[in-house]
Amino acid sequence: MSLKKCFIFLIFSLVLASGVFAQQITRFGVVDTAKVYQAYFRNSAPIRNYENKKAEFQREITKRTEEIQKLKTQKSDAVSSGNDAQASKLDSDIIKKTDALTEYTNAKNIELESMKNNLQNSDSFYKKLYSVIEKVAENEGYSMILSLQQNNAILWYSSSVDVTDKVISELGL
Numbered sequence: 001m002s003l004k005k006c007f008i009f010l011i012f013s014l015v016l017a018s019g020v021f022a023q024q025i026t027r028f029g030v031v032d033t034a035k036v037y038q039a040y041f042r043n044s045a046p047i048r049n050y051e052n053k054k055a056e057f058q059r060e061i062t063k064r065t066e067e068i069q070k071l072k073t074q075k076s077d078a079v080s081s082g083n084d085a086q087a088s089k090l091d092s093d094i095i096k097k098t099d100a101l102t103e104y105t106n107a108k109n110i111e112l113e114s115m116k117n118n119l120q121n122s123d124s125f126y127k128k129l130y131s132v133i134e135k136v137a138e139n140e141g142y143s144m145i146l147s148l149q150q151n152n153a154i155l156w157y158s159s160s161v162d163v164t165d166k167v168i169s170e171l172g173l
Contacts, residue, residue, distance in 0.1 A: 026143045026161060031133060033149050040125060050115050057108040064101045068094060130155065 041047040075090035133156045137145050143161045147153035 027141055029137060029140070029142045029145045030148050031145055031155055033129070033147055033155075036129065037119075037125070040129075041119065046119055050112070050119060053115065054112055057112065061101065061105055061108075064097065064104065068097050068101065071097065 071090050071094045075087050075094065078084075078087040078090060133145050136142075137156050137158070142158075144157040145155045147155050
């Protein structure tokens with residue numbers, strides 16, 4: 001191969017390589033914030049308090065459910081023995097206890113959900129989380145980090161993937 005052809009080949013190769021390097025490869029990442037949250041707060045006092053409350057509520061629900069089950073068994077025995085008055089009284093007790101259990105469960109679920117939301121909405125935790133996400137994304141070359149928990153939730157993005165100004169310009173605005 002002549003020197004002139006080698007030189008042309010080298011120039012052509014450099015032009016092609018510069019085009020390849022000029023293109024930005026967009027990389028997306030995802031974060032399971034629930035898993036991060038669990039790992040971060042695993043040994044914290046607020047999480048232990050939440051878990052203890054949850055266990056306490058579940059024990060009470062189990063206890064009340066067992067009481068209702070015993071009443072149902074007693075009612076069945078009363079019906080079998082032909083004691084309609086006793087069966088009717090037990091049926092009334094079952095309805096009252098079932099309604100009370102439903103109210104208790106609903107109230108405690110609301111209380112637990114409120115506690116959980118307060119924990120998850122901790123400003124200091126999320127400031128630290130977003131800072132770490134940004135650091136990891138930039139160090140690893142990601143253009144965008146999405147949340148697994150929230151549909152379409154972008155936790156972080158590189159300004160290099162923001163085409164807003166180009167869209168506005170193309171609209172003639």
